[in-house]
Amino acid sequence: MRLAIVLCEGFADWECALLMAAARTHLGIDIEVATADGARVTSMGGLDVSAHLSIDALDPAGFDGLVICGGSIWDTNEAPDFSSTIRAFDRDRRVVAAICGGVNALAASGLLNGIDHTGNSAESLAALPGYRGRLHYRNQPQALRSGHVVTAAGTAPISFAGEILHGLGLGSPELDGFLALYGHEHQANESANVD
Numbered sequence: 001m002r003l004a005i006v007l008c009e010g011f012a013d014w015e016c017a018l019l020m021a022a023a024r025t026h027l028g029i030d031i032e033v034a035t036a037d038g039a040r041v042t043s044m045g046g047l048d049v050s051a052h053l054s055i056d057a058l059d060p061a062g063f064d065g066l067v068i069c070g071g072s073i074w075d076t077n078e079a080p081d082f083s084s085t086i087r088a089f090d091r092d093r094r095v096v097a098a099i100c101g102g103v104n105a106l107a108a109s110g111l112l113n114g115i116d117h118t119g120n121s122a123e124s125l126a127a128l129p130g131y132r133g134r135l136h137y138r139n140q141p142q143a144l145r146s147g148h149v150v151t152a153a154g155t156a157p158i159s160f161a162g163e164i165l166h167g168l169g170l171g172s173p174e175l176d177g178f179l180a181l182y183g184h185e186h187q188a189n190e191s192a193n194v195d
Helices: 013-027 083-091 100-109 122-126 157-167 173-186
Strands: 002-006 030-035 065-068 095-099 144-146 149-152
Touching: 002 013, 013 030, 013 157, 013 173, 065 083, 065 100, 065 157, 083 095, 083 100, 095 100, 095 157, 100 122, 100 149, 144 157, 149 157, 157 173
Parallel strands: 002 030, 002 065, 065 095, 095 149
Antiparallel strands: 144 149
């Protein structure tokens, strides 16, 4: 299996990290990083990442999924437009996933107009040209999978990783246990001692 992870300048370090590490280390999935022009990018936290290829070189025939990481660029005029690539992955029924601001790319491509989805907020998507999916927006803290399309707010990297892996047909009790372990700190703790 092979996943294309789209990272842009100023990408959010935490949003795809668990997915990439679990997929590569525990499941043997090849991870290929794509950037707008195939050049190195720097994350919000200062992590430099070298790309394997450019977004334009992504061919759905060679990948099982396309994952778009969020970051600061998605709310600017510098955000790349690769709607044709997104639609090509969708036409080939590959997993198409985006988190945080990366959901903007799916919304602008028109992909979310007829399917249930989530993201950072309905308001942030409503202003995007090409987006007509407000009635399908679901305001929820966890990632949402609708067929082969996965969307998530930037605060949901754990369920985002899980929904992508389930979408790839890799769901298992072991995966669910692994994700629950990472999500354990988010459970309400009535006995927490707060000073």
